[in-house]
Amino acid sequence: MTILETEGLTREYGGVIAVSKVDFQVESGLITGLIGPNGAGKTTLFNNMTGLDTPTAGKVFFNNKDITGYPAHKICRMGIARTFQNIRLFKELSVIENVMIGRHFKTGKDANKGRFLNSLKSYVYLRQEEEEIYEKADSWLDFFDMGSLKNELAKNLPYGHQRELEIARALATEPKLLFLDEPAAGMNPQETDHLMNTIRKIRDLGITIVLIEHDMKLVMNICDTITVLNYGQKLAQGTPMQIKHDPGVIEAYLGKEEE
Amino acid sequence: MGIAEFFQHLMNGLTLGGIYALIALGYTMVYGILKFINFAHGDILMVGAYIGLFVFDGLRGSAPLGTWTFVSFFIAMLVSMASCALLGMAIERIAYKPLRKATRLAPLLSAIGVSFILSNSAAWMFGTQSRKLNYPFDNTPIDIHGVVITPHQILILVVSLVMMIALKMFVDRSRMGKAMRATSLDQDTAMLMGINVNQVISLTFAIGSALAATGGMLIALDYKVYPTMGTMIGLKAFVAAVLGGIGNISGAMFGGILLGLLETFGVAVFGIPTGLKDTIAFGVLIIILLVKPEGLFGKVEKEKV
Amino acid sequence: QGGAEKSVAGPKIGFMGPMTGDYANYGVLCNNSVKLAVDQFNAKGGIAGKLPVTLITEDTEGSVEKGLSSIEKLSSSDKIVALVGPVFTGVSFAVGERVQNEGIVMITPSATHADITSIGDYVFRTVVSDGLQGEVAGRYFFEKLGYKTIGVLYAKNDYSQGLYEGMTASFEAAGGKVTIAEACQVGDKDFKTQLTKIKTANPDAIYIPDYTAEMAQILEQARQLGISTPFVSCDGFSNPEIYNLAGEFTDGVVYVGPAKVAESKAYATFVADYTAKYGIGPDSFATNAFDGTNLVLAALEKVYKETGKFDRKAVRDAIAATKDYQGVTGTVNFAENGDLVAYQGLYKVNKTTPEYLGTYTVVDGKLVEVK
Amino acid sequence: MSELLNINDISVSYGNIKALQNVSMHVNQGDIVCLIGANGSGKSTLLKAIVGQEPLDTGSITFDGEEICQAKYPLEGKKKHKALTTDIIVSRGIALVPEGRRVFADMTVEENLDMGAFMVRDDKLIAERKESMYDFFPILGARRRQKTRSLSGGEQQMMAIARALMSAPRMILLDEPGLGLAPLVIADIFGKIEFINKQDNVTVFLVEQNARMALKASTEGYVMENGRIVLSDKSSALLANEKVRAAYLGE
Amino acid sequence: MLNFFLLILIYSGIYALMAIGQNVITGYGGMLALCQAGFFAIGSYATAILSANYGWSFWATLPVAALISAFFGLLIGLPTLRLKGDYLAIATLGFGEIVRNVLNNWDSLTNGPMGIQKIPMPTIFGFTINPYKKWAFLLMVIIFVAIASFLFQRLARSRMGRALTAVREDEIAAQSMGINITKYKVYAFVLGASVAGIAGSLQAVFSLSVTPGTYTFMVSVMVLCMVVLGGMGNFKAAIIGAFIIQMISYFPQLTGLSGVIPPQFKQILFGLILVVMMIWRPQGILGREEHSYGRGHGHKGGSK
Numbered sequence A: 001m002t003i004l005e006t007e008g009l010t011r012e013y014g015g016v017i018a019v020s021k022v023d024f025q026v027e028s029g030l031i032t033g034l035i036g037p038n039g040a041g042k043t044t045l046f047n048n049m050t051g052l053d054t055p056t057a058g059k060v061f062f063n064n065k066d067i068t069g070y071p072a073h074k075i076c077r078m079g080i081a082r083t084f085q086n087i088r089l090f091k092e093l094s095v096i097e098n099v100m101i102g103r104h105f106k107t108g109k110d111a112n113k114g115r116f117l118n119s120l121k122s123y124v125y126l127r128q129e130e131e132e133i134y135e136k137a138d139s140w141l142d143f144f145d146m147g148s149l150k151n152e153l154a155k156n157l158p159y160g161h162q163r164e165l166e167i168a169r170a171l172a173t174e175p176k177l178l179f180l181d182e183p184a185a186g187m188n189p190q191e192t193d194h195l196m197n198t199i200r201k202i203r204d205l206g207i208t209i210v211l212i213e214h215d216m217k218l219v220m221n222i223c224d225t226i227t228v229l230n231y232g233q234k235l236a237q238g239t240p241m242q243i244k245h246d247p248g249v250i251e252a253y254l255g256k257e258e259e
Numbered sequence B: 001m002g003i004a005e006f007f008q009h010l011m012n013g014l015t016l017g018g019i020y021a022l023i024a025l026g027y028t029m030v031y032g033i034l035k036f037i038n039f040a041h042g043d044i045l046m047v048g049a050y051i052g053l054f055v056f057d058g059l060r061g062s063a064p065l066g067t068w069t070f071v072s073f074f075i076a077m078l079v080s081m082a083s084c085a086l087l088g089m090a091i092e093r094i095a096y097k098p099l100r101k102a103t104r105l106a107p108l109l110s111a112i113g114v115s116f117i118l119s120n121s122a123a124w125m126f127g128t129q130s131r132k133l134n135y136p137f138d139n140t141p142i143d144i145h146g147v148v149i150t151p152h153q154i155l156i157l158v159v160s161l162v163m164m165i166a167l168k169m170f171v172d173r174s175r176m177g178k179a180m181r182a183t184s185l186d187q188d189t190a191m192l193m194g195i196n197v198n199q200v201i202s203l204t205f206a207i208g209s210a211l212a213a214t215g216g217m218l219i220a221l222d223y224k225v226y227p228t229m230g231t232m233i234g235l236k237a238f239v240a241a242v243l244g245g246i247g248n249i250s251g252a253m254f255g256g257i258l259l260g261l262l263e264t265f266g267v268a269v270f271g272i273p274t275g276l277k278d279t280i281a282f283g284v285l286i287i288i289l290l291v292k293p294e295g296l297f298g299k300v301e302k303e304k305v
Numbered sequence C: 001q002g003g004a005e006k007s008v009a010g011p012k013i014g015f016m017g018p019m020t021g022d023y024a025n026y027g028v029l030c031n032n033s034v035k036l037a038v039d040q041f042n043a044k045g046g047i048a049g050k051l052p053v054t055l056i057t058e059d060t061e062g063s064v065e066k067g068l069s070s071i072e073k074l075s076s077s078d079k080i081v082a083l084v085g086p087v088f089t090g091v092s093f094a095v096g097e098r099v100q101n102e103g104i105v106m107i108t109p110s111a112t113h114a115d116i117t118s119i120g121d122y123v124f125r126t127v128v129s130d131g132l133q134g135e136v137a138g139r140y141f142f143e144k145l146g147y148k149t150i151g152v153l154y155a156k157n158d159y160s161q162g163l164y165e166g167m168t169a170s171f172e173a174a175g176g177k178v179t180i181a182e183a184c185q186v187g188d189k190d191f192k193t194q195l196t197k198i199k200t201a202n203p204d205a206i207y208i209p210d211y212t213a214e215m216a217q218i219l220e221q222a223r224q225l226g227i228s229t230p231f232v233s234c235d236g237f238s239n240p241e242i243y244n245l246a247g248e249f250t251d252g253v254v255y256v257g258p259a260k261v262a263e264s265k266a267y268a269t270f271v272a273d274y275t276a277k278y279g280i281g282p283d284s285f286a287t288n289a290f291d292g293t294n295l296v297l298a299a300l301e302k303v304y305k306e307t308g309k310f311d312r313k314a315v316r317d318a319i320a321a322t323k324d325y326q327g328v329t330g331t332v333n334f335a336e337n338g339d340l341v342a343y344q345g346l347y348k349v350n351k352t353t354p355e356y357l358g359t360y361t362v363v364d365g366k367l368v369e370v371k
Numbered sequence D: 001m002s003e004l005l006n007i008n009d010i011s012v013s014y015g016n017i018k019a020l021q022n023v024s025m026h027v028n029q030g031d032i033v034c035l036i037g038a039n040g041s042g043k044s045t046l047l048k049a050i051v052g053q054e055p056l057d058t059g060s061i062t063f064d065g066e067e068i069c070q071a072k073y074p075l076e077g078k079k080k081h082k083a084l085t086t087d088i089i090v091s092r093g094i095a096l097v098p099e100g101r102r103v104f105a106d107m108t109v110e111e112n113l114d115m116g117a118f119m120v121r122d123d124k125l126i127a128e129r130k131e132s133m134y135d136f137f138p139i140l141g142a143r144r145r146q147k148t149r150s151l152s153g154g155e156q157q158m159m160a161i162a163r164a165l166m167s168a169p170r171m172i173l174l175d176e177p178g179l180g181l182a183p184l185v186i187a188d189i190f191g192k193i194e195f196i197n198k199q200d201n202v203t204v205f206l207v208e209q210n211a212r213m214a215l216k217a218s219t220e221g222y223v224m225e226n227g228r229i230v231l232s233d234k235s236s237a238l239l240a241n242e243k244v245r246a247a248y249l250g251e
Numbered sequence E: 001m002l003n004f005f006l007l008i009l010i011y012s013g014i015y016a017l018m019a020i021g022q023n024v025i026t027g028y029g030g031m032l033a034l035c036q037a038g039f040f041a042i043g044s045y046a047t048a049i050l051s052a053n054y055g056w057s058f059w060a061t062l063p064v065a066a067l068i069s070a071f072f073g074l075l076i077g078l079p080t081l082r083l084k085g086d087y088l089a090i091a092t093l094g095f096g097e098i099v100r101n102v103l104n105n106w107d108s109l110t111n112g113p114m115g116i117q118k119i120p121m122p123t124i125f126g127f128t129i130n131p132y133k134k135w136a137f138l139l140m141v142i143i144f145v146a147i148a149s150f151l152f153q154r155l156a157r158s159r160m161g162r163a164l165t166a167v168r169e170d171e172i173a174a175q176s177m178g179i180n181i182t183k184y185k186v187y188a189f190v191l192g193a194s195v196a197g198i199a200g201s202l203q204a205v206f207s208l209s210v211t212p213g214t215y216t217f218m219v220s221v222m223v224l225c226m227v228v229l230g231g232m233g234n235f236k237a238a239i240i241g242a243f244i245i246q247m248i249s250y251f252p253q254l255t256g257l258s259g260v261i262p263p264q265f266k267q268i269l270f271g272l273i274l275v276v277m278m279i280w281r282p283q284g285i286l287g288r289e290e291h292s293y294g295r296g297h298g299h300k301g302g303s304k
């Protein structure tokens, strides 16, 4: 089943066409890889699907619903979370606070009451609510083995942990679909291996994942399907095996394998 | 409204705007590099005006208007610029430098403190009365078909224009100017390029303060010299700088002129009571900012993620 | 107050006015006078030749909030028995309410708004009310100067607007018309827009009730705009500072100011002492402040002689009972409401010297020259 | 071969976190030295310390025989010592490609390169070097008038490298130059690093997560763990080292 | 003496209310606004006009003052969606000046520059809270400050507080966490404005007169100073900041120095203290409030 889909998505910046008429599909339950040379438009595609940027043409569908041009917070609330290529943590906040903020829209909600009563309730029972999100956030940190770091300021974490924290924060929103923009950047091979396991674990939670990555070991190992962008256009799509041997992709992106 | 009246208002607006522009240039200069509102700018301007006044009166003695008055005014201006440059550097060293890595608002408070210190020291030393800075030249108005303008007003416009161009050339072309831009964007990385950031910041303050001194003396000719002379005009100039897109030199000039015109035409053309002059000026300012949130000359740069 | 045996300490009096900020000059000049008066009094030995009077000066920064805290401090921690000031109308309104409540007599040397003295019986002033000034001005401009139309440039503050309204009422009652009235904000330095509009309306004269520095500015800018319409003005012009700031632009201005007293010796001595001590001369408000302070001192002396202590109410009563006090501004008497009984003087500036045109007052809506 | 950089027993801390503890190493003129280590082991801190961006708690650093950094209060002998500021250290011929790119976002690519050549006063030379950078990274040439903030991550990384090369340094410090670059480009960059090293005799100090490539490209290697150097050897030897293979090469 | 000290406390309390509002906007929301004076003025005039001209009781005017201020908070909050940093500062400063300008010129409603005098004093159960008798008034102000700080402190800990913090730290990341940044920024302004409005009401019944000259932009600047000096994002600090700034500005009077030193010295001293305080503690006296989350197991600072 296709959970997310773009139709002829195009993003133009005064002359520079960063993404051009891309049809991109994400199958539910799988890990989809998005690769391509630097400047191919991968991040731009992410931004246009997550509401941080608006396409100049084309449409985005999530569960068959047209979400083109929806504001980012709405898209997040529908169940799409993401991380950023240039890490965007709440730097001056502690690790646990970062994750707790991910719980934002899960709080103050009760189907049986109106909005106002809900907010009021959330205000009156605030300790209780805090306790709840604290526990949830804590369990996400444990998921990443970062429980011991929870009171550190986010900005003081080493790079690799910052990346993981970003993922933890995104997961705290309990998404159905998770976008990861270069999650392994700045990690050494061992850490990358660890990350791969984590990503699989996330998939096993029933979360669909789309990731951009330049680390081919990671991509080829864990992706079920891969889409390749080049100069803003879709160059290829297929299984890792197919992509690895696609001459166009080799020429534009992979280069000849050394070994 | 008659043609003559219209042009008279235009003239008034332009020259008032020229005054705002003159001061806004110095403001924008410092802001552009350090990203903080130098609240004390108006007070440095005041100090500049006092120094200029004393030197000018001392040099001139009782000489009648003529070349000597002009020359002595010029000397007074140089002295005042130099002293203010030093003052500006000293203030930066003492009150702002320790706060470079602190939160954005810390230097603002420090600047407010400096502003209190300067204006009240002046009041204590020189008294609170307004003093007249005499024109060094004949300021008889020139009448062109019923539209009147004084040489002083022309001078202000010319000086601010010249200053704008000179500053722009300096910042865009010179090595030091480039260093300033880099410093304004990222101090740590600027150092990696071999830029002496401390020196750049000092120089910025020196130039900004010298500009303030020039502005102070020129407006003192019209508005007199007194301890709080820089407060209101400094505020307006800051508004002008923001209107133009803060940190942008041509923007400051343009913002100044525009604010002057707004204040003038708001009441002159639309028949709104003059009491509401500021309301119109600020109202339009807010609207302009809403339409162009980065000021008129600022570029809207959407953050890339 | 002091117990039976305890010897009475010297009384304290307060002064408050703007000592810092934009309009500090008025406060500073008045404070100088008050200090001078107290110093001179103490130099002669103080009350009954033995009790020196202590002066406490508080800065209002020209703001109501600071004015209120100043009076609180003067009243509750310094326990003053009388207050000279405040200087400005706005602060005087708020402080007036407080002194009335605390029962401290207050004499303002300069707050001229018509309604100040109606706050209560503890409020006095040694300056002429704007009510009279406006009336005299309107009548005089119409009847004696023959203007049929007047344009006004006033500031949006209580003082200036009060004068503008007072003058307009009497000028129009007399048959003239204010054809254009332009306002400016306090703190404005550029009046060209307003002046250009007034110039186009072309009235017979332009009335500029404002503070000294602003008036100087207006005159200069009017000249820059080539306006040749005559200017008429208010008591702010009686500050000689105007001639330093506006120079020859003051030529021809007619203004309403304090009535001229025969150049008394007392006045000359005061000016000389003042100038010697402070380096600058007093303005008319500072002169009023000198008289106001001396009135207070005289009242203290009298109360002490009668009762041996300084009761606030007694001091007020002594001041209210003032009769033909000979001050540097002439003979001082208070009306029932605490207003100064006085006339207005009219002046015309010749180059940079004011020339006296006569003493006037308004009786039953008629302009009367007082001989 | 002469020694160019000597790091002598330095320690750096952030508050009470000890990021570097008694680190000593040296880099010879003309070498390519690489430093590998896990996240948070202190690699970036070391590079920042070399250019004077982090004050030393102990020890000193000399460049070309001259002391450039020294602990403010050396433990032995209480004599105060003034450390050189970053701009002066840099002007001796060191360039750093910082972690996280740190481009001047509001400047165009061209202006960024100009800033890289801030200490060069010869306009013609600057123009020449810019051209050669555009040859090096053609995509930068295509984007030369674009504000750097709108570049893609990889493009920014290339720009940061090019900018550092603009000063024609004697030694270049690279903090994870391969971060966010496509495989083809990484291979290319390592090729270029070796090229510059040979051609212009630039000494290279490389911090890289991609340990295999880094060790292949370098002559000497150091391994850092928790702020200490735990291993140092010829790169080829490290590549063969069991422990290194297990811990850093993902085998 | 005591009365004077009480008066300073009362002013501190009134300003503390404004500082609490500013803290929501600037300390938590990270928006540099300079318009507390405007809301303060609106609150004052609402109370002054309704009670002096229409005979309302003070207590009835309070909610109106808060509501009108909140409404203007909403109005000025909307532009903040587009404006950043100092652009916002200038736009809000402009708003504050417009308020003062309009009050000064709308003679028929506000009595222009003369202002409104003889504002009735508040009464409660037949007891008049007389500003001349400081204790009662101080008690009332303290109650207001206590309630406000209690409510706001809780707010800061609630989801709104966390959302605002996130918005301050990184708008884009906050958005991507499902936070409607527009909504929270406007909320911050509305709430910040309404407490300032209440502060205005108190000010009106304390001075028993209002004049436009009171509400200059320096008031806004001082309120900002209080928040920064105390420590941004910390309500206790905002209150302490208000108290300290008031103490510094009345320091010479309190110590009886005002009769001895020239009045300018007081201001110079004020300036010096600001500079020194900032150099000494740029993060403010208390610094940002750190929440420790999780009962028992949460503690601040570096563990590990």
Ligand SMILES: Nc1ncnc2c1ncn2[C@@H]1O[C@H](COP(=O)(O)OP(=O)(O)OP(=O)(O)O)[C@@H](O)[C@H]1O
Residues within 6 Å of the ligand: A013, A016, A017, A018, A036, A037, A038, A039, A040, A041, A042, A043, A044, A045, A085, B304, D143, D146, D150, D151, D152, D153, D154, D155, D180
């Ligand atoms: N605002 C903008 N204005 C102009 N060009 C832009 C803008 N944003 C992106 N681009 C251009 O669009 C192209 C695509 O950028 P994008 O960030 O999507 O690349 P990417 O595929 O994520 O690359 P990388 O792997 O290096 O991160 C780049 O060449 C970039 O320069």
Ligand SMILES: Nc1ncnc2c1ncn2[C@@H]1O[C@H](COP(=O)(O)OP(=O)(O)OP(=O)(O)O)[C@@H](O)[C@H]1O
Residues within 6 Å of the ligand: A155, A156, A157, A158, A159, A160, A186, D014, D015, D017, D018, D019, D037, D038, D039, D040, D041, D042, D043, D044, D045, D046, D099
């Ligand atoms: N500004 C800082 N304040 C506090 N601690 C810091 C700071 N910068 C770094 N650290 C800590 O110092 C240690 C070393 O950090 P450093 O950035 O040097 O590591 P690194 O080896 O470069 O890691 P990475 O591979 O993730 O870039 C880490 O534990 C980190 O958390």
Ligand SMILES: CC(C)C[C@H](N)C(=O)O
Residues within 6 Å of the ligand: C026, C087, C088, C089, C090, C110, C111, C112, C113, C158, C159, C211, C236, C285
């Ligand atoms: C000092 C004076 C100009 C004060 C003025 N008369 C007023 O009442 O406000």
Ligand SMILES: [Mg+2]
Residues within 6 Å of the ligand: A042, A043, A044, A085, D152, D153, D154
């Ligand atoms: Mg990208």
Ligand SMILES: [Mg+2]
Residues within 6 Å of the ligand: A159, D043, D044, D045, D099, D175
């Ligand atoms: Mg690092």
